[in-house]
Amino acid sequence: MDVESEEEIYSAVVNLMAKLPILCAWTYRKVKGLPLNYADRSLSFEDNIAQMFFRHPTEKYKPNKIVNNALNKLLILHADHEQNCSTSTVRIVGSSHAGLFASVSAGISALWGPLHGGANQAVIEMLEKIKNDNGDIDKYILKAKDKKDPFRLMGFGHRVYKNFDPRAKIIKKAADEVLNDLGVTDPVLEIAKSLEKLALTDEYFVKRKLYPNVDFYSGIIYRALGIPTQMFTVMFALGRLPGWIAQWWEMRKNNEPIGRPRQIFTGKTDLKFVPINKR
Secondary structure (H helix, E strand, O other): OOOHHHHHHHHHHHHHHHHHHHHHHHHHHHHHHHOOOOOOOOHHHHHHHHHHHHOOOOOOOOOOOOHHHHHHHHHHHHHHHHHHHHHHHHHHOOOOOOOOOHHHHHHHHHHHHOOOOOOHHHHHHHHHHHHHHHOOOHHHHHHHHOOOOOOOOOEOOOOOOOOOOOOHHHHHHHHHHHHHHHOOOOOHHHHHHHHHHHHHHOHHHHOOOOOHHHHHHHHHHHHHHHHHHHHHHHHHHHHHHHHHHHHHHHHHHHHOOOOOOOOOOOOOOOOOOOHHHOO
């Protein structure tokens, strides 16, 4: 694409917004062994995503307002979040005049790292670990409090939000609504509820402001919807896509120069050269 062409940029934006949900839905359907669903232009963005994911081949699709509302909130709250790892990657790749598809592809690769987009997946893996250990929540609470123990509770606290994660308050309500509506019986989600209650009432966690964050609740919702754990980062990318696009487009409109972070050498500068035969 010509990154100087407004027409080509707009075409790329529309195509990417349209195609990525289809790719995500088709991946889900393939994993589940279901036939592929095509988009329905009569539906809203989130309703269309839901029907591509969840419509059963032998039944007429009936939108679930609670599920679709939760999905919509997840997509909105994950859309943009400062200059995080993946967003800054999209901008710096795009600053070289790489096209939108290449820049977003780089952002997806950055998001794939477990310290970034894999956070909600790590939550479910932690909950499954507790379940497989006889569901002994008290044991893992003690491990979390022990500074010498490498175990950490995933999905609690936040690097940026030191008091509370404002997104978590919204997603907590949506998670409760989804669980109540679907009536899901899952020991892993029961453990999640118990951990949530402890973290919100235990003095140790309250004092240190280790509250459940957006990754904790998003993992619960995706689990309840039947999204495979290995696809959580895919769902994260789907939500983050508009934010990446907006950041990339802003950079192009401002005609920003190529990204070139400074690197300051802090090592020794007075070293003497030693000939190879004397080393």
